[in-house]
Amino acid sequence: xxxxxxVNGTPTTIEAGKEADLATALRAVGYKGVKCGCDGGVCGxxxxxxxGEARMACGMPAREAEGSDVETIENLxxxxxxxxxxxxxxxxxxxxxxxxxxxxxxxxxxxxxxxxDPSEREIREAIDDNVCRCTGYQKPVEAIRDAAGRLDGGxxxxxxxxxxxxxxxxGGDHCD
Amino acid sequence: xxxxxxxxxxxxxxxxxxxxxVEDIDHSLxxxxxxxxxxDPEERQSVSxxxxxxxxxxxxxxxxxxxxxxxxxxxxxxxxxxxxSDVPHGRVADLDTSAAESMDGVLAVLTPWSEDVPDxxxxxxxxxxxxxxxxxxxxxxxxxxYVGDPIAAVAAEDEQTAEAAVGAIEVEYEEHDHVLDAGEAxxxxxxxxxxxxxxxxxxxxxxxxxxxxxxxxxxLGDVEAAYERxxxxxxxxxxxxxxxxxxxxxxxxxxxxxxxxxxxxxITSTQVPNHTRRQLAHLFDIPIRDIxxxxxxxxxxxxxxxxxxxxxxxxxxxxATGRPVIYEATREEEFQAMRSRHPMKVRxxxxxxEDGDIEALELYALSNTGAYGSHGMTVAGNVGSKPMPLYxxxxxxxxxxxxxxxxxxxxxxxxxxxxxxxxxALEGHLDEVARDLDxxxxxxxxxxxxxxxxxxxxxxxxxxxxxKRVIRSCGLDECVERGMAAIGWDEIEQPDAEHLHRGxxxxxxxxxxxxxxxxxxGAQVMMNEDGSFHLMVGGVxxxxxxxxxxxxxxxxxxxxxxxxxxxxxxxxxxxxxxxxAYASSxxxxxxxxxxxxxxxxxxxxxxxxxxxxxxxxxxxxxADGEVYSEATGASVTLEEVxxxxxxxxxxxxxxxxxxTHSTDESxxxxxxxxxxxxxxxxxxxxxxxxxxxxxxxxxxxxxxMAEGQIEGANHMSYEMATNEGITFDEEGHAEVADYDDxxxxxxAESPSIESILVETHEPTGxxxxxSVAEVPTNTVPPxxxxxxxxxxxxxxxxxxxxxxxIREKLSE
Ligand code: FES
Ligand code: FES
Numbered sequence: 001x002x003x004x005x006x007v008n009g010t011p012t013t014i015e016a017g018k019e020a021d022l023a024t025a026l027r028a029v030g031y032k033g034v035k036c037g038c039d040g041g042v043c044g045x046x047x048x049x050x051x052g053e054a055r056m057a058c059g060m061p062a063r064e065a066e067g068s069d070v071e072t073i074e075n076l077x078x079x080x081x082x083x084x085x086x087x088x089x090x091x092x093x094x095x096x097x098x099x100x101x102x103x104x105x106x107x108x109x110x111x112x113x114x115x116x117d118p119s120e121r122e123i124r125e126a127i128d129d130n131v132c133r134c135t136g137y138q139k140p141v142e143a144i145r146d147a148a149g150r151l152d153g154g155x156x157x158x159x160x161x162x163x164x165x166x167x168x169x170x171g172g173d174h175c176d
Numbered sequence: 177x178x179x180x181x182x183x184x185x186x187x188x189x190x191x192x193x194x195x196x197x198v199e200d201i202d203h204s205l206x207x208x209x210x211x212x213x214x215x216d217p218e219e220r221q222s223v224s225x226x227x228x229x230x231x232x233x234x235x236x237x238x239x240x241x242x243x244x245x246x247x248x249x250x251x252x253x254x255x256x257x258x259x260x261s262d263v264p265h266g267r268v269a270d271l272d273t274s275a276a277e278s279m280d281g282v283l284a285v286l287t288p289w290s291e292d293v294p295d296x297x298x299x300x301x302x303x304x305x306x307x308x309x310x311x312x313x314x315x316x317x318x319x320x321x322y323v324g325d326p327i328a329a330v331a332a333e334d335e336q337t338a339e340a341a342v343g344a345i346e347v348e349y350e351e352h353d354h355v356l357d358a359g360e361a362x363x364x365x366x367x368x369x370x371x372x373x374x375x376x377x378x379x380x381x382x383x384x385x386x387x388x389x390x391x392x393x394x395x396l397g398d399v400e401a402a403y404e405r406x407x408x409x410x411x412x413x414x415x416x417x418x419x420x421x422x423x424x425x426x427x428x429x430x431x432x433x434x435x436x437x438x439x440x441x442x443i444t445s446t447q448v449p450n451h452t453r454r455q456l457a458h459l460f461d462i463p464i465r466d467i468x469x470x471x472x473x474x475x476x477x478x479x480x481x482x483x484x485x486x487x488x489x490x491x492x493x494x495x496a497t498g499r500p501v502i503y504e505a506t507r508e509e510e511f512q513a514m515r516s517r518h519p520m521k522v523r524x525x526x527x528x529x530e531d532g533d534i535e536a537l538e539l540y541a542l543s544n545t546g547a548y549g550s551h552g553m554t555v556a557g558n559v560g561s562k563p564m565p566l567y568x569x570x571x572x573x574x575x576x577x578x579x580x581x582x583x584x585x586x587x588x589x590x591x592x593x594x595x596x597x598x599x600x601a602l603e604g605h606l607d608e609v610a611r612d613l614d615x616x617x618x619x620x621x622x623x624x625x626x627x628x629x630x631x632x633x634x635x636x637x638x639x640x641x642x643x644k645r646v647i648r649s650c651g652l653d654e655c656v657e658r659g660m661a662a663i664g665w666d667e668i669e670q671p672d673a674e675h676l677h678r679g680x681x682x683x684x685x686x687x688x689x690x691x692x693x694x695x696x697x698g699a700q701v702m703m704n705e706d707g708s709f710h711l712m713v714g715g716v717x718x719x720x721x722x723x724x725x726x727x728x729x730x731x732x733x734x735x736x737x738x739x740x741x742x743x744x745x746x747x748x749x750x751x752x753x754x755x756x757a758y759a760s761s762x763x764x765x766x767x768x769x770x771x772x773x774x775x776x777x778x779x780x781x782x783x784x785x786x787x788x789x790x791x792x793x794x795x796x797x798x799a800d801g802e803v804y805s806e807a808t809g810a811s812v813t814l815e816e817v818x819x820x821x822x823x824x825x826x827x828x829x830x831x832x833x834x835x836t837h838s839t840d841e842s843x844x845x846x847x848x849x850x851x852x853x854x855x856x857x858x859x860x861x862x863x864x865x866x867x868x869x870x871x872x873x874x875x876x877x878x879x880x881m882a883e884g885q886i887e888g889a890n891h892m893s894y895e896m897a898t899n900e901g902i903t904f905d906e907e908g909h910a911e912v913a914d915y916d917d918x919x920x921x922x923x924a925e926s927p928s929i930e931s932i933l934v935e936t937h938e939p940t941g942x943x944x945x946x947s948v949a950e951v952p953t954n955t956v957p958p959x960x961x962x963x964x965x966x967x968x969x970x971x972x973x974x975x976x977x978x979x980x981x982i983r984e985k986l987s988e
Binding site: 017019030031032033034035036037038039042043045072073074076077078079082086089090091092093094095096097098099100101102105120121123124125127128129130131132133134135136137138139140141 | 226228229231232233234235236237238239240241242244245248336422423424425426427473474475476478506507508718719720721880881883884885887888889890891892894913914915916920922923924925926928929931
C-alpha cells in the first residue's frame with residue numbers, strides 16, 4: 001500500500017506492505033540512520049520524531065504514519081556542519097559503536113525542545129528506553145547536558161569537559 | 177587430530193609440561209625501548225590528545241554503514257532465517273520441509289543432510305589455530321543439545337517469507353534426558369551430551385563420561401603445607417556469577433555473496449575477520465584465498481563476536497541459491513542462541529597469619545560452558561591467571577577449574593574473559609578475611625600486590641608463554657590513592673534515618689594486554705604524493721575507537737596531521753593479517769604494528785628528505801607536516817617529499833612502510849574500584865550512590881575514548897552485580913526474549929561512574945600504552961558486595977545482589 005507522509009520536511013510517498021513497520025519502511029526508502037536493535041519497540045535505536053514526539057518507529061505500523069510529520073537523524077546536521085547535539089556527542093566522546101546514537105540524539109532533541117535546561121535526572125529519564133551497551137550512559141548524559149547549554153547559547157562548556165556530577169545517582173529501582 | 181594441550185590464556189598449546197618447574201625467565205628483564213617511545217606529555221603531538229574519534233561524524237549523522245546497511249547494494253538479496261531446536265536434548269528423528277519448500281518466495285531449505293551444508297566439525301570460537309576449543313559443533317544439527325540449536329535454514333525473497341517457511345518446517349524429536357546445572361551434569365549418572373567420538377580437537381582434561389570438556393590447573397609452592405601451619409587462619413568462601421548476555425545493540429548480521437571474480441565475500445559484524453576466513457575455509461573446504469571477510473562498522477561486540485556465530489548459515493544458503501544472502505539474527509536469538517558469559521561457581525581459600533601475611537591463595541572454578549565448549553577452557557584458565565597475579569608476592573598459590581557441558585545455550589568470550597568471575601571470588605574473599613582478622617582491607621592488599629620490577633610467576637603457572645613475567649609498569653598505588661580520595665573513603669557520612677546505612681567497598685583487578693605469545697598484528701603505511709598516507713591495518717575496530725588510536729599512533733611517528741591519514745581496516749583482501757579484537761590486544765598489538773609500519777615509512781621519508789636538503793639523516797626529523805633539520809632549520813614539506821619520491825627525475829620510489837608485531841609479553845593493566853552504597857535495613861533495598869574506578873592503562877592514546885571504555889565496562893560490571901542475567905525454566909527454555917525481560921540497567925537505573933586515568937609508562941607498548949577496555953569489567957560485583965557488607969554486615973556471595981537476598985540475610 002502507499003503511505004503519504006512528510007519526512008524531514010519533504011512530502012514523501014512510501015510503498016509498504018500492510019504489516020510493515022515504520023522503521024523498516026523508512027529504511028527501505030533510504031533513511032538508514034533509523035537503526036533496528038531489537039524485535040520491536042524496546043531498544044530505542046529506531047527512534048524518530050513523529051509529530052513532535054520521539055517514538056520508536058519500529059513500534060508503529062507504517063500505515064499509521066499516514067499524514068504524519070516524521071523527522072529522522074538525517075534531518076539534523078551534516079558531517080561538515082553538525083547539529084549542536086551531534087557536535088556535543090562528538091566533543092564528549094559519547095559515541096562508541098554508534099549504533100544507538102541516532103535514536104538517542106532524536107530523543108535528546110525532543111527532550112531539549114520541551115525542557116531546555118534539563119537536570120541529570122531528567123536526561124536519564126528521557127533516554128531510559130534507549131539501550132546503549134557501550135558507554136554506561138555517563139558520557140551521553142554529559143553530552144546532552146552540554147548540548148542544552150549550546151542550544152541555549154549560554155553556559156556552554158566549550159572544552160568538551162566533563163559536566164558536573166550533579167549528585168543524583170541511581171534511581172534505586174534496580175534493587176528490587 | 178590429536179588432543180589439544182592446555183593454553184589457559186586463550187592461545188594454542190605450545191607447552192606440554194604445564195606443571196613443570198620453569199627455570200628460565202622467558203624474556204629478559206630489560207626491554208629494548210626506542211627513545212621515541214617515551215614522550216613527555218608536552219612532546220606529544222597526537223598521542224594522549226583528545227583527537228576526535230575518526231568515524232564519529234558518520235556515526236552521529238546516521239551515515240555510517242553497518243552490515244545490514246549494505247542491503248541496498250544487492251537488489252536480488254535473499255533473506256535467511258533459522259529453525260532452532262524446541263527441546264533441550266535429543267535427536268531430530270524426522271524433518272518435514274515440504275510445506276516450507278512449496279511456499280511462494282522460498283529459495284532454499286537446508287537441513288543437516290543437505291549437500292550444501294558442511295558436516296565438518298568445528299568450534300565457533302574465534303581463536304588462533306589450532307583452536308584451544310573443542311571441535312564439537314556442526315552448522316546444522318541432527319543431534320540437538322539446547323533449546324535453540326540450529327536444525328534447518330531457509331532463504332527466501334523476504335524476511336517474512338523466510339520466517340513463515342521456518343515455522344512451516346515440521347520436526348519430530350527423539351527426546352533425551354537433559355541437564356542444565358553444571359554441578360549436576362558433572363555427576364556420574366547425568367545424561368551425556370557427547371560421545372567422545374563426537375568431538376575432534378579435544379582439550380586437556382576432557383572426560384565426556386561426566387560432561388567435562390576440559391580441566392586445567394596449576395600451582396606454585398605448597399598450599400596444603402600453608403593450610404596446615406599453626407600460625408595461619410584458613411578461610412574458605414564460595415561465589416556464584418550470572419549468565420550475562422553481551423546484548424550488543426547491533427544484532428549478529430552477515431551478508432554473503434560471490435563477486436564478479438568468483439570470490440566469496442562475507443560482509444559481517446565480527447571481531448575476528450581473519451579467524452572467520454580460516455574457519456569458513458575449513459568448514460566449506462574452500463581455499464582461504466577465495467574467501468574475503470570484510471568488516472564494516474560494527475555495533476558492539478564485547479566478545480560475542482569473537483566467534484563465527486552466524487556466518488556459515490548465509491554462506492551455505494548463498495552457495496545453495498547462487499544469490500546474495502543476508503542473515504540478521506533476532507533479539508530473541510541473541511538472548512537464546514548466540515553467546516553469553518560462562519556462569520560459574522568459584523571457591524576461594526586462603527591461609528593468612530594473624531598479622532596479615534597471606535601464605536596461601538587458591539581458587540577453584542566450576543564453569544558451565546553450555547552445550548558446546550567454545551572458549552570453555554581458556555575462559556576458565558583466566559579465572560585464575562588474570563586476577564591471582566595481582567598478589568604475586570604470595571608464594572603458595574593454586575588454581576583449578578573444571579569446565580562442564582550442559583543443555584543450555586553455549587557460552588563464549590565476553591569482556592573480562594573469566595577475570596570477572598575470578599575477581600569476584602578473590603576480592604570478596606580477601607575482604608572477608610580482612611574483616612575476620614580485623615585487618616585493613618586496603619593495607620592487606622597493598623602488602624601483597626605487585627609492583628614495578630616484580631617477576632610474576634602466577635600468570636604462567638598453568639603453562640604457556642611468559643611463564644615468568646616481568647612487571648614493567650604498575651600504577652596500583654596511585655589507583656588506590658586517587659580512588660579513595662574520589663569516593664571519600666575516610667569521610668563517609670551516615671544518613672539521618674536510622675534504617676539507612678551507608679558503606680563503601682573496594683576491589684582491585686588486573687587483566688592482561690593480548691594473549692602472551694599468541695598474537696599477531698600487521699600494518700602498512702603507503703605515502704601519497706600530496707604528503708598524505710593510507711594506513712592499512714588488520715586491527716579490528718568494533719566501536720572501540722581503535723581506528724582512531726591507530727591514526728594517532730601513526731601521526732605521532734610521521735609528524736603529520738591526523739586528517740592526512742586515511743585508515744582502512746579489517747578487510748582480509750586488502751589489509752594485513754591480524755588476530756582480531758580480543759584479549760585487550762588491539763591498541764597494544766595492532767597499534768604496535770602500526771607504529772612499526774609508520775617508522776619504516778618515516779625512515780624512507782627521511783632518506784628522501786636528506787637527499788633533497790643535502791643534510792645527513794641523523795639531523796632530520798618530522799613534525800607539523802614537514803621534515804626539518806635540527807642542524808640548520810631547513811625543511812621540506814611531506815608533500816614535497818611525496819611528489820619527489822613518486823615523480824623524481826633520477827630515482828623514484830613508492831614510500832611504503834610495513835610493520836608486524838608479535839610478542840610474549842602481556843603486561844597487566846590495573847583497576848581500583850570503589851562503590852558507595854546506601855542500604856535500607858528494613859527492606860534490603862539499596863542504592864548505589866556512586867561508582868569510582870581508577871585505571872592504570874599505561875599511556876592512554878586517547879583519554880576521552882579510554883574513559884568511555886572504562887565507563888562502559890564498569891556499567892557492564894554493575895549489571896553483573898545486579899541483574900539476574902539469562903535464566904531458564906526447567907525445560908531449558910530461556911526466560912529472556914528481549915531487552916525488557918533482560919532487565920538491563922537503563923540510563924535512569926545506572927549509577928554515575930567516575931573514571932580516573934592513572935598514567936604509567938609500559939615500555940613494551942606503543943608510546944607506553946597497555947590495555948584498558950576489559951579490566952574495569954571485573955570489579956563491581958566484589959566492590960558492591962564488600963560495600964553492602966560494610967553498610968549492613970551481610971555478605972552476598974551469589975550474584976545478582978538483590979534486595980530480597982539482603983533482607984533474607986538481615987533476618988537471619
Ligand atoms: S528496533 Fe525499534 S526499538 Fe528496537
Ligand atoms: S554507542 Fe554502542 S550501543 Fe551506544
